[in-house]
Amino acid sequence: SFETEVPTEMEMERRISSTLAFLPWLVCVDGERMAGYAYASKHRERAAYRWCVDVSVYIRDTCRRSGVGRALYTSLFALLRLQGFCAAHAGVTLPNEASVGLHESLGFRPIGVYPRVGFKDGRWHDVGWWQLPLRDRSGEPGPTLPMEALRRAAGWDEAIAAGLKLLSR
Template structure:
């Protein structure tokens, strides 16, 4: 059986499905440091804000179903940081472990290269072996580890940062 995949820019119309994917991570895991589910209008605003900043927000469609998304945001607000972004990728659990995350993240990195960006930073709540492995498989290297910077579900959480240099 052939699987059909397509990666396209997200639109605010994707907000409900994106909330369906993301809110699982918010409510059941420490992958996201958000503590309350995100409502559809807020997600639509986030998608629009990323687009307004001239950055990509991509969705992966597998056999007609929105299976995941990846996007980049500004790393910091001061002008000298304009060449660096922070990236995020989330997959519906039903599509995990099948190479879709790597495909989607690769497309995001290509889109960032096409915009002439210099550095991508991935922040990972730790422990998260799968995310660390994905980043490293795509060429990222770990550059920082902060201990106990967040608290969720009654426990202190660490965050690691991985970076990938895209170009000059």
């Protein structure tokens, strides 16, 4: 993460509420502790970008390599497809073999690198960008489904179950 300070609980609540107005934010809980979360955000503000999203996944250190990231992303991508989004983009601070491996194993392909774009911990960091096609982009896309409609859509339960199934292995 390029956070330079840990966000407060109130700030995280604000971010989650703001995201959930338009896009999914999923949380995986292990007992009483959060194991990880994944969410989508607008790729850019201009109208022509409205069918593309950026995605992020964060996994608690003790839950890494347990399938939580894959499970969260599996459900998130299924929900984004239901909403009508066409592509997901993920930025990865480099080097990060584990994150690159996860993204590429899920079908993401590298599309470029922003060299020395973020300064943290006393040094500059590169960010690589990966893209995952979610739907066909050969014609004009239809409208995207708002969150309130997505929650009632046929396919919601299946999208969530697809990720949960990966956790019960």
